[in-house]
Amino acid sequence: MPRPKSGTTLHARIPSGQTVSLKSLAEHLGLSQAAVSLVINRAPGAKSIPHHTQELIRKAARELNYRPNHLARSLRQQRSYTIGVVVPEISEGYAALVMSGIEDHLLQEGYFYFVVSHRHRDELIEEYPLLLQQRAVEGLIAVDTAVTGAAQVPLVAVSGHREVAGVTNIVLDHARAAALAMEHLTKLGHRRMAFIKGQAFSSDTAIRWESVRTAAQGLGVTIQDCLVGQLEGESSSPELGYQVTRTLIASGEPFTALFAFNDISAIGAIQALREAGRQIPQDVSVVGFDDIQSAAFQNPALTTVRQPLREMGTLAASTLLRRIAAPPEADYPREIVVQPELICRASTGAARDRS
Amino acid sequence: MPRPKSGTTLHARIPSGQTVSLKSLAEHLGLSQAAVSLVINRAPGAKSIPHHTQELIRKAARELNYRPNHLARSLRQQRSYTIGVVVPEISEGYAALVMSGIEDHLLQEGYFYFVVSHRHRDELIEEYPLLLQQRAVEGLIAVDTAVTGAAQVPLVAVSGHREVAGVTNIVLDHARAAALAMEHLTKLGHRRMAFIKGQAFSSDTAIRWESVRTAAQGLGVTIQDCLVGQLEGESSSPELGYQVTRTLIASGEPFTALFAFNDISAIGAIQALREAGRQIPQDVSVVGFDDIQSAAFQNPALTTVRQPLREMGTLAASTLLRRIAAPPEADYPREIVVQPELICRASTGAARDRS
């Protein structure tokens, strides 16, 4: 790391612990704050200031290591270059991947962001967007969260699924996602399938299940009620899928394939199936959802419907910034649909003759 | 969600899109900003204001839905109630777990935080702390990042391992962690062990490897150079561990146990071993590190050295807030050590007779 060049007369005077303000910098230069500000921001008003003086100002700013106070600037400009991100939890998998996409785009564009996680508590889902707006965020991104009230700022929801005024929804093409998985399984000869639905609080749960039912109907597959389980509980551990699958097995109803709500629950399901003496994929084929990083490294590697989570994050960020730049009354997209992809790995195989 | 009670005369006047400022609220009440501010903040100076007036002020604030601008308040008070968190990447596993611990404590205490990820790029590691300080953070937490310059604000490093003035390090007891794993393996009869070291940029790499060597020496185990691999590459996918393990196998040197740098690489290693026809744990025992959520749901379930990552996050946050509250010249802890725990699962077993 380069240390500041010493030997200048300026350097000796710097009380290193002090922060230099515009005022002190201007005083040091014998100029007004206005002049210094104009030059440093390369504002149009700096046109009238001669090159020579500009250089002097910039040199001093560099040497005194002047850094404008962002709070003051934000207050005056009514521009904070900050956005708020609301997630259910900072977990492995889903939210982390979306966030990393969001971050990628935002920091590139000079924005910073606050993260808050509500852990599915309604009062927090209501309160955090308000707190964030108090902190002058210019926009909000809600991940897998059903936002309640309209915000004063642009809002982009990733997998929000609510038609709310002022909200842009970024959603997966769930019909296609369900079709991809179901066609894959039926082509392999599966007819008796079990399903794991998502938790009631997850905003994808309803639409995805609807899509699965539609796809099943289209393929002439009938869904048995006793082969439909639902994840329950706040945590995002495979444990939930494990428990649900045990009850599915306990129902006694035979099945040769299982379509889980997500990879995490699929991993738990495989564990349960294995404990019950079923081999994957010889006895039961398992399909996950999301394609989280460890899906590929399960044993057997998990066949799954890939959701482009990172891309959904960057898409959310870029859409939000575009909306922020646009005039408030401008039109904006209500929905942006992204496409899933079936990733065939080793957890699915041809259905065996019914035993 | 309760809508604001209508029917009040006030309500009708509210232009719902407008934000109410202290000024407009004061005008509305026919009082000075000072009075309103004092009452709303329950400041000591409000003592002289009669109860009756206080109620009036609070009522109006509620009805007009007044929310103080946090920027303005921060600027004046020189208190932002904001901290900055620097992580290598928002990945699954490590950083996400630490962050969730940090968030837990911070939000409870009324602090918000910015997250930035530097992806191991040196210029970003240098620049982000400065940018965060420009944004008036009151403190910094660096996760698995070797901070370069001292900051103007308190700084807590999780797994930082650098003695830097002004920095509190939160570190695992690596000596004990290594001993736990090595004793476990030697008790199972393993002598010929392979190792996967961390990437050069990870701040845990050096100390952990040193600890392993010390532990090995203490147990009379000799480490073969050709059985020591090192993760390479930025990504945090199991792929890295997979590649390293293939070269370890290719060396031809026999081994009955493998101690990986983390769970992610252990998962990749298992994949590689399996492809080479080695069964886990019959042929090779594998020990991971961290105990990420999916470790328990590997097949076989992964034996691993648990790092209390979430707790390290909350500990970092609480330590930081304590340092922020203390006078700047106060003493502060240089290092806080947390204890690992060996989680025995199914990926380790007794060593077979040497083939």
Add this chain to the structure above:
DNA sequence: ATAGCATACTAAACCGATTTATTGGCTGTT
């Protein structure tokens, strides 16, 4: 009558920038 004191507030400075309107000096033109 008036000093002393509590009550109920308010005026104004302040935080650290940005930004608009203005100024004083100088040159060149009619």
Add this chain to the structure above:
DNA sequence: AACAGCCAATAAATCGGTTTAGTATGCTAT
């Protein structure tokens, strides 16, 4: 000489709060 026009900057308002010092009023005690 008067005026315009440019140059090189500056004064002052502003963002939206917090906070200190102060003031006007009424009441009590001497």
